[in-house]
Amino acid sequence: PYAKMDPDGSIHRGSGEDDYCADMEYGTAFWRNYMANTCADIVEMYGVKGIYLDEMGKATEYGDYDPSHGNPIGINESCVAFEHLGMEEIGTAVHAIDPDVMLWGEGCAEFSMDVLHGKIMSYTLYKRFTNPPFSAVYHDYWSFTGRNTAIEMEIGWLFIIGAQIGRLWPGINDNQVIIDYLSVITELRSIASKYLIFGKMMRPPLIDT
Structure with a gap:
């Protein structure tokens, strides 16, 4: 229930080697909390100084068409806003444990410059x-x-x-x-x-x- 939906009502999945992966929706509080808690657990359990967040920080080119999520349908500004919020909440969670942890993302998009330290x-x-x-x-x-x-x-x-x-x-x-x-x-x-x-x-x- 927390994955993105395509216009035809199917779950949106990656392409090529990632076609078995569902694209999760950061417009759902559940997924944001899950990611923030998971990253915090990694920092606390393993003492890592950096986390690479694959696919994050580039603003998705796929919108969400699931009306049950309660967000604007399709590709719009909320896609960027919710992804930014997700990265912000991850940062808050991990930096409460270790302020020196670096967060890395993917792609070239200016909107994530204030919440990520670097990009691949x-x-x-x-x-x-x-x-x-x-x-x-x-x-x-x-x-x-x-x-x-x-x-x-x-x-x-x-x-x-x-x-x-x-x-x-x-x-x-x-x-x-x-x-x-x-x-x-x-x-x-x-x-x-x-x-x-x-x-x-x-x-x-x-x-x-």
């Missing part, structure tokens, strides 16, 4: 996405890390756009060439930050209506 840049290798300009503008406000698709290319690309070089799977430990490359470029990043593609966040343009 899942799509930096694909030119149709605008992540490089996004990270160039917001590097003062967020930390960014990438994924391990074509790892050598990813390490170099993240260096160029000024992102944090991270999300590297343990398997790369078996490749000494990549480890050496990673060590050199990480050290280089620490001394070359002023030469990277960093930008400034500008005020919105003035538009006559």
